[in-house]
Amino acid sequence: MRLALVTETFPPEVNGVSMTLGRLCHGLAARGWDLQVTRPVQEHEEVDSLTDKPPFEEFVVAGVPIPGYSSLRMGEPAGFSLHRMWKEKRPDVVHIATEGPLGVAALTAAKLLGIPVCSTFHTNFDQYSDHYSVGFVQRAMSSYLKTVHNQCARTLAPTRQMAEELAQCGYANTGVLSRGVDTDLFCPTKRDEKLRETWGVPEGGRAVVYVGRIAKEKNIDLVMKAFQALSKEHPLDRMVLVGDGPELERLKRKYPDVCFAGMRKGEDLARHYASGDLFLFASETETFGNVVTEAMASGLAVCVYDYAVGREYVRDGENGVVARLGDSCQFIEKTLELAALESEQLADLRQNARKTAEGISWESVVDSFEASLKSLV
Template sequence: MKHDTPDGILVDNYPAAHRSLRIAFVTETYPPEVNGVAMTIARIVEGLHARNHDVQLIRPRQDANDSAETAVRFHEVLMRGLPIPRYPNLRMGVPSKKALVQLWSVHRPDVVHIATEGALGWSALQAATHLKLPVCSDFRTNFHAYSRHYGIGWLYKPIMAYLRKFHNRTQNTMVPTEALRRDLEAGGFKNLTVVSRGVDTKQFTPLRRSQALREQWGVAPDDLVVLYVGRIAPEKNLPALIAAFEAISQKDARAKLVVVGSGPQQEELQQRLPQAIFAGQRKGEDLAAHYASGDLFLFPSLTETFGNVTTEAMASGLAVLAFNYAAAAQLIRSGENGMLAPMDDTAAFVQAAASLAADLQGRRRMGEAACQTASALDWSSIVARFEGVLDSVIHRAEVPYRSPIVGVRQGAV
C-alpha cells in the first residue's frame, strides 16, 4: 500500500517488523569513506541496530589498519578489497561466493540485503541464492549513466543489462524516488519499492552558520557565497557549475564560490575558477558549518539516484538550484523552497543561478522554506520503512527458515 507524505513524497507503506531480525548487510562502501552511498548505508545500519536487530555488516577491508568492529547485536566481517581506479580512497570487493556460503551456512541470517552491485554484491547474491536465503537490494548509484561521462558510453547497454539481471534476481529492489522507480520499471526492472532517504537535521541546520569561517574565505557579512558540495568528477556536470558561477560573477564581482569535495577534475576546475576556494573533503560539524555558511547552493549533477547533498543544503537553510531530477524533483517546489531548471537545460540553469544571486530576499525566503521541508525527512521513519520491506521479503521467502540465534565472530574472511 502506498501513501503520500505531507511533502508529497511517495513511499511504500510496509509495516515495520515486530520481531528481531538477523540481517546480513553487504556493501562495498562504508564510513570513514566519504560519499553519499556510504553515509546513507551507515544511517540505515545504525537505525536497524537501534531497533534491536542483529546486523552482520559485510564489507571490504579499507586499509591495512582496518579492523572489524563488534558489539551486542552488531558484527563486522571484513572481506578482501581492491582500490577503485581514479578513486584511490574507495575500495571494491572481489569475488567471494565460497567464503559467504561458508559464513552463512554457520551463521544463517533471516535476510540478506545487498547495497552495492559490485563483485562482492554479486557474490552475495549467488551465495544467498545457493542457500535459499531471502535477498533484497538497493539501486543506489547510476553506474550506467556514469559510463557516458568517462568516454565509455558504448558500455551503457551492457551495464544496464547487468544491473537488470542483478536486481531482478532479488526479491525486492529499493529505490529512493518514484521517478527512478518508473524509469527502471520501464527498463525491465521488477519488484521495485520506493524507500526515500532522510537527513540529520541536528547536524545540518542554519544554526551552524559561522562568521569566522566566512572571514577565512575573505567575504564580508553581506557578500554572496555560492556553494558546491560533491565529487569533482565528470559525472557531476561541472561545466554547468562553471557557466553558472561565471554568470553570477558578471553581475556580482564580490561573489565567492566555495567548492567542498575532491576528485579527478579538481586541478582542471581550479584552473577554470582560480578565485574559487577549494575546501577539500569535510565531515561532521565542519561540513555542516560549510553548508550553513553559504548563501546559494548550486547542484548541476544529472547522474544522481537521489543526491543527499540536496537535502543537506536544504536542511542548512540554503536556497538550492538543481535540475528537475532525483531528490530535487521530489522535494523542491520551484520558486517556493528552491529553484529547478529543466533537465539538461544548461542555459536555464545558468539563467536561474544569475536570477537567484540577484534576489537576496528571494534566496532567504526559499532557504527558510527549504529548511522546513527538510525537517520532515526524519531518518527514523525511513529506517522503519526499510525494516518493513525486509520483513515483507522474509515472509515471501521460498524456504522459511528460523535457526537458533548464534553470534557472528569478529574478523575477516
C-alpha cells in the same frame, strides 16, 4: 531478526550511499536487529587496529581500486566465505546494496542457501560510463545491472521517479526507500562568520557553495559556468567547492580565484554548509542527492535539476529553483534568477527550504526499510 548486508562502500567513506547505509544499519541495530555487514577494506585502513566498534558484526574482505576512482574499492567475490558463514549462522534476509563482484557473489551464495534477497539501486554506474570515455559499455552495463537486480526479490530506489523509471526499463518488483537528513547536524545556526572571512567573502557578498565529489559525472563544469555568469552581475559573490575528486587539480588550475575547501565531515561539514548562501548542484547522474537536502536543512537557497531529490523535494520558486533536466542554459538562467532575488524573497525561500528538510526524518526511512525486509521474510 538477522540481516546480512553486503556493500562496496560503508562509513567512514564519505559519500551518499555510505552515509545512508550507515544510518540504516545503526537504526536497525537500535531496534534489536542482529546485523552482519560485509564490505571491502578501505584505503589506508588497518582492520586489526579499529577501535570504534559498531553495534554490529563486520566481515571485511580484500578490495581493489575502482578504475577512475582510486579512493573507492570493489570487494573481492568472497562467495565461498559468505556461503560457509551463512550456512553456519543463517541470516533471515540478505540485502545487497551494490552490484560489484562482492554483491554478485553474495547474491549467488544467498540463492544457493534459499535466503531471500533484497537490493537497493543507489548509483547510475551505467550513466557514469559516458563521463569516463567508455560510453560504448553503457548498454552492456545497463543489461548487467538489470540482470543482477531482477534476481532479487525486491529492488528499492531512493525516489518514486527512479522506481518508476526502473520499472519501465524492465526491473521487477521495484519499491521506494528514500533518504533522510539530520536536521540537528545540518542547521542554519552553524553559520560561522570567521569561516566566511577565510573564503574571502566581502561585506555585501554571498558564498555560492557546491558540496560533493569533484568529478565529471557531477557536472561540475556546469556549476562553474553558472557561477561565472552569476559573478558578472554580482562581483562580490564567491564560489566555494567542498569535496575532493579526480577533477580537483584541473579546476584549481583553471579557477585560481575559487575557494577549494577540501573534504569535510561532521560538524565541520555542517559549518561549511551553513556559512553559505546559495547552493548549486547540476548532477544528472544522481539516484537521490543527499547534499541537496543537507543544504536545505542548512538554510541554503538551492538550484537543481528537476530530477532525483530535486523532483522529490524542491518546489520551484518556493523552497529553491529547478531547471529542466539536461537544459544547461536554463540551469544558468535559474542560477541568475536565484541570485537576483530581493533579500526578503531570498530569506523566505531559505526558510522554506529548512522547513522542507525538517519533514524528512531518518526514523521514517528506517521504518520503511524494516518493513520491506520483514515482508520478504
